Amino acid sequence: MQGPASAFAGRRAVLATMHGKDRAIVPAFRDILGIDIEVPDDLDTDQLGTFSGEIERAGSMDEVLVAKARLGLKVSGLDLAIASEGSFGPHPQMPFFPVGLEKLVLIDAKSGLVAMEHSVDLTPCYASWETRRMIDIADQIQATGFPDQAMIVRPNNGPRAIVQKGVQTFENLEAAIVQAALVSNDGLAFVQTDMRAHFNPKRMMSIELLAKKFADRLCQTCRSCSAPGWGVKGTEAGLPCSWCGAPTAWILHELMGCFMCDNEASQPRSDGLTEADPAHCPYCNP
Ligand SMILES: [Zn+2]
Ligand SMILES: [Zn+2]
Missing domain, CATH: 3.30.1490 (Dna Ligase; domain 1)
Incomplete structure (x- = not known):
């Protein structure tokens, strides 16, 4: 039992999914957070949009994700819900390459917490x-x-x-x-x-990795308000050029934040890189 590390230990959550994603999501939430997950039989998340386009998604990816989780809360009567959503298309900077975006949300109706985590797959099975x-x-x-x-x-x-x-x-x-x-x-x-997770093994694997990343994040708490989910919420550019020291477009700091309060903190890049390649410097290589 790893209960003490998690604010959710012993709680029961509904996973709002139709596509067998429980295989990818349940183990991390159970083993890392001590959450017991149930998947309702009668949850029609396709009403919120399908990959094959018969039903357009209503709203942004985040809105659909939160709507799915809220549907789960309603159907199950539980006060904790998890939902997953994926999006696939051409890479915004390199349109010849496909890219996959996976997101997970956890809604805690008891505390009002709405926590999200995402991952990017640069080699999705999407063609x-x-x-x-x-x-x-x-x-x-x-x-x-x-x-x-x-x-x-x-x-x-x-x-x-x-x-x-x-x-x-x-x-x-x-x-x-x-x-x-x-x-x-x-x-x-x-x-x-087929981009539905149970018909797309690569996607199932991405969701499994994301579930682990998200569960680890939910073990981190905010120093100011103790809410779970303290983690990276953005990045700040300005990594100095290794020749002239000028700020470049490369990431200098990761911006850490809380889902419940305004507490923020900057930290150096997690990969330890402290200088940018002069090829990306606005002065050395215009
Ligand atoms: Zn906080
Ligand atoms: Zn430079």
């Missing part, structure tokens, strides 16, 4: 193809880790309702592509990696 025939993309499909990594198939241009999710055999994939291409206005099927 899509437009195709007429399965054979043209079979190698690329296989390279994703198919069939453990499942596929979603829909018409490239046309009725969005005709979507096949969780496709995990080449036989079903071929049939789905033929069917989708047939009804698509341009004769193409749109195939993409």
